[in-house]
Amino acid sequence: MDSGDEFFFHHFIYSSDDSSSDDEDLVVAALVVHDHIERQLPQYRGSVPGRAPNLSCNRERGHALLYADYFANTPLFKPDKFHRRFRMARHQFNHIREGVVAHDPYFECKTDALGKLGFSSYQKCTAAIRMLAYGIPGDLVDEHVRMSESTCPLSLYNFCKAMVAVYGPEYLRQPNVVDTERLLVTNAARGFPGMLGSIDFFARLAQGHSPPVNFEINDHQYNKGYYLADGIYP
Known part of the structure; x- marks a missing residue:
């Protein structure tokens, strides 16, 4: 440059x-x-006409640039930019990355038949999280992480499976009575008394299975909680 x-x-x-x-x-x-x-990046054209370029160099260079941009001790992009582009803090990303790597060997950085390093866990998790955060297809993140368009969805698929297996028991379970009380107190302090929170748990309420909730608004007593979501309450 x-x-x-x-x-x-x-x-x-x-x-x-x-x-x-x-x-x-x-x-x-x-x-x-x-x-x-x-x-x-060097313009790899292959030593023989018609032969594919040396993609392993792209993989390693892609990891190096990604790491320097976001994960080094003094990264190019500041924490606020990391949070904006990954929808989480860097320490949260690393916590998730370590969890999925420990659960699924897919996220380990392996070597191919020629002894060349494959994609790193940083590249695979970045591709998956970017696709989830922005709702975009793999071909919009493949160039930055230097992964093929088909590898990005595969990383996303394995990432989602690992997330459910590793973090599902703690974060995807149904709320119990203690959780409900904590949510009610927290949301009441924010100005929404009786709000239970995420719409993800609405199915239980629709089926008549919900923890006891009692709150008062404008001198009216209510015994059922509600879920705040844009546009569903006229």
């Missing part, structure tokens, strides 16, 4: 700290990072 390209790159990276919208910031950052990757 020459001096002009370096100025262009850093100008856009650090100008993203202004008051521009999240969407504009994300688009600009994605384009700049993509340009940065493309300019630094």
Whole structure:
């Protein structure tokens, strides 16, 4: 990257700290990072005409750039940018990544038949979380993590299975009485007395199975909780 390209790159990276919208910031950052990757990667064309390029070099370079951008001790992007683009803090990402790696060997960085390193757990988890966070297909994240369009959905599939297996018993279970009381107190402090929280548990309420809830609004007593969701309560 020459001096002009370096100025262009850093100008856009650090100008993203202004008051521009999240969407504009994300688009600009994605384009700049993509340009940065493309300019630094050698143009592998294979030693024999018609032969595929050495993709293992792309995998390793992709991990190196991703790690330098977000996971190094002094990453290129600040914590607020990490939270915006991953929808979580870095320590939460690492906690999840360590959990799925320990559960499923798929996320381990293995070597292929030629002894070349495969995709790292950072690349696989980043692809999966980006697809979940933004609801986008694999071909919109494959270039940044240097993974094929077909590998990104495979990472997503294995990631979701691992998440359910590892964290489901604690975070995907039905709330008990203690959980309900805690949720009611927390949401009442936020100005929503009687709100149970996530719409994910609405099926139990619809079936008539819900923990006891008692609260008062405008001198009226209510004995059933409700779930706050945009547009369903006129």
